[in-house]
Amino acid sequence: MTSSSVDRTLRAPGRFSKARRGSEPYAFILPTALLITVLMIVPIVMVIGYSFSDNVITNKHPELVWLANYAEVLGDPVFHTAVINTVVFTVGSVAAHLVLGLAFAMMLNTQLLSRFTKALFRTVYILPWLFTAAVIAVLWRLLLSPNGVVNYLLDSTGIASGQVEWLSNPDLALGSVTFINIWAGYPFFMISLLAGLQGIPHDLYEAATVDGANGIQKFFSVTIPQLRPIIISMLLLDLIWTSQQFALIWMTTGGGPINVTEMLSTYTYKLAFSRYEFALASTSAVLVLALSMVLAVFYVRHQRARD
Amino acid sequence: MSKDARARRGTFRLLGVLATAATLAATAGCAASGSSESSDGTVTLEFAQWWEPELPEGALRGMMDDFEAQNPGIKVNLLSGPYASTKEQLFAGAAAGTMSDVVGLDGAWVSDFAKQGALADLSALMADAGFDDSELASQIQVDGSTYMIPAVNFVYPLFTNDDLLSKAGISAPPTNRTEFAAAAKAVSALGDNTSGWILPLSQEAPNGIQNDVMSWTWASGGSMLKDGQPDLTNDDVKSAVEFVQGMWNDGSIAPGSFTMKEQDKVEEFSNGRVGMMIDSLAHINLLRENDPNLKFSISAIPAEDGFTGERGIPYASWGIGVSDSSAHPAEAFKLVQYLMSEKVNSELSTVANAFPGNTKSVPDFSNSDPLFQTAFDIYKAGYPANEFTGLPVAEDLMRSFDGQFQSLLNGDQSVDETLENAQKEWESQF
Numbered sequence: 001m002t003s004s005s006v007d008r009t010l011r012a013p014g015r016f017s018k019a020r021r022g023s024e025p026y027a028f029i030l031p032t033a034l035l036i037t038v039l040m041i042v043p044i045v046m047v048i049g050y051s052f053s054d055n056v057i058t059n060k061h062p063e064l065v066w067l068a069n070y071a072e073v074l075g076d077p078v079f080h081t082a083v084i085n086t087v088v089f090t091v092g093s094v095a096a097h098l099v100l101g102l103a104f105a106m107m108l109n110t111q112l113l114s115r116f117t118k119a120l121f122r123t124v125y126i127l128p129w130l131f132t133a134a135v136i137a138v139l140w141r142l143l144l145s146p147n148g149v150v151n152y153l154l155d156s157t158g159i160a161s162g163q164v165e166w167l168s169n170p171d172l173a174l175g176s177v178t179f180i181n182i183w184a185g186y187p188f189f190m191i192s193l194l195a196g197l198q199g200i201p202h203d204l205y206e207a208a209t210v211d212g213a214n215g216i217q218k219f220f221s222v223t224i225p226q227l228r229p230i231i232i233s234m235l236l237l238d239l240i241w242t243s244q245q246f247a248l249i250w251m252t253t254g255g256g257p258i259n260v261t262e263m264l265s266t267y268t269y270k271l272a273f274s275r276y277e278f279a280l281a282s283t284s285a286v287l288v289l290a291l292s293m294v295l296a297v298f299y300v301r302h303q304r305a306r307d
Numbered sequence: 308m309s310k311d312a313r314a315r316r317g318t319f320r321l322l323g324v325l326a327t328a329a330t331l332a333a334t335a336g337c338a339a340s341g342s343s344e345s346s347d348g349t350v351t352l353e354f355a356q357w358w359e360p361e362l363p364e365g366a367l368r369g370m371m372d373d374f375e376a377q378n379p380g381i382k383v384n385l386l387s388g389p390y391a392s393t394k395e396q397l398f399a400g401a402a403a404g405t406m407s408d409v410v411g412l413d414g415a416w417v418s419d420f421a422k423q424g425a426l427a428d429l430s431a432l433m434a435d436a437g438f439d440d441s442e443l444a445s446q447i448q449v450d451g452s453t454y455m456i457p458a459v460n461f462v463y464p465l466f467t468n469d470d471l472l473s474k475a476g477i478s479a480p481p482t483n484r485t486e487f488a489a490a491a492k493a494v495s496a497l498g499d500n501t502s503g504w505i506l507p508l509s510q511e512a513p514n515g516i517q518n519d520v521m522s523w524t525w526a527s528g529g530s531m532l533k534d535g536q537p538d539l540t541n542d543d544v545k546s547a548v549e550f551v552q553g554m555w556n557d558g559s560i561a562p563g564s565f566t567m568k569e570q571d572k573v574e575e576f577s578n579g580r581v582g583m584m585i586d587s588l589a590h591i592n593l594l595r596e597n598d599p600n601l602k603f604s605i606s607a608i609p610a611e612d613g614f615t616g617e618r619g620i621p622y623a624s625w626g627i628g629v630s631d632s633s634a635h636p637a638e639a640f641k642l643v644q645y646l647m648s649e650k651v652n653s654e655l656s657t658v659a660n661a662f663p664g665n666t667k668s669v670p671d672f673s674n675s676d677p678l679f680q681t682a683f684d685i686y687k688a689g690y691p692a693n694e695f696t697g698l699p700v701a702e703d704l705m706r707s708f709d710g711q712f713q714s715l716l717n718g719d720q721s722v723d724e725t726l727e728n729a730q731k732e733w734e735s736q737f
Binding site for chain 2: 057058059060141145146147163165167168169170173250251252253254255256257258259270274275276
């Protein structure tokens, strides 16, 4: 055996183990990377590709039409209605989620109620979060039916009379579905903010008391600043989730009456599964993705700033 | 290039290869074919449908066992699921070219599947098999070729609550529009949240346009099409739309129409809050179960005053077709032929509480509700009418008409504007 072959023999395991060490981190992320590739990157790239074709899925030989689909979707008055409705529904829901969530969280964090009472309220307040969208839709369709419990109660108490069409009246439908979504979503805020409230050092309130601050001043000068990081994160996440709400809208109003509750999600669904215009549906989905990405960028930047 | 960089590049290359392989494996996994042939030559057909869960347990499997006994060398694998799942499965299969050999079809899907080339031309398969199609009650055609055969039909007659009508001073179900409007007004006048008629117009499931609105046109022998193209502005459609609008203005329609679905309609009727509804015969048993004391009758949908012609009665079908991608179309058509044969079709319509797709078949109603026999008499006296069957994007046509119709009832536009707008929307889809 020559000296050079001995060298190679001795060096080889060292090189192999070095390469192995170098590839170890990649091996760890490999399963996740594969899953993300197959389940996210491939579908997203395919949908973006579809949005530049004349029609896909139902057409064996789709042709490239570049931005024609974007021009068609962006020029559709129903799309404009869907954008406005989505903004109203999302902003209304998120604002109410925050106010209600914060109010209930503060109530559950108060020293004025006994532990039993707080446990009882906590159970009651969290209930809406335990139901799936389908159950919530069925429940509220029954409650808000013209012959439902809500109208019965309003009639009995003299607040309103007759068979109010909460979901079928074009003037009331958007408000009604927003209300249902508020009811379904506030517990998430409540629980997160309650955790935040419980983490605020008591010293801060004591110091504020020594400085002569009243309850309102303590709320705006201690509570809100301390909860600010949580509030911003929750707001951004809720904006993303609520803007994509589909199941609740579809199962309560289907985007109607007329198109007063048409959202970007229902508009996209109808293009895909009612008109079988999968390329236009992909275009609409890409536009929704772009809007969501704006919010996602803000969320990531905020998270980075926190870190 | 450093050793580290080379190792990193090698790792990236490996990752790329693995990702590509995984993607290919995932997509290849979707490309399994329908039928299969074993080494002894036995062909196993896939039959995807939503019928089995809706039939008495074992009924469809029993028919398949009988078919297999009559056709040695052919086995049938039933792929059963709810209607919505079957629809999604078929659309995915049509896109991927993996549709089951024999498929249960809704008439609303046929045009899209046929244009996509996903369904086999049954006219050619019938000719190849020497099948006599004169016994078929109807065939759903696209561009002159048959793509679906209705195996059984579920008709939509008028249901009337006997007690409510009697309380309102109406002794018999209405037979024309004037009688119907008067009866609906009288029942609504009873108060206590009672309404004369119920009209579901939900955008989620817009089949109310087919069953509860257009049915008025068909019941008077009218049509919404001319030479296969939309003709919504004709006098027949206009008259029906004006009639429904009149009922709305009279306050004879139950509140909540704009988001009401078919199940809400059945529920309101079975709760005794509605005097009349147009509904599927398939719901008779459900109504009996919900309230055994509910007294109701069924009759033909009222026609225009003085109309003496044959009445169209809306229907929905369990249709059957063969996949264009089937490797065994001849064997697949044998199954279609078997299900459409006189004896088997009688048996299928009996267990489904429906009416046969074979004109010679007669369902056995001896163990059924007597109202089925009444409905069968109505069915035989008229003709099955559902012009949405076979139209392109049929559900979307209903939905766009629904939007325009809701605008009309909401007072946003006139009848003429409604029909002209709907006509324009429909024309863009044809």
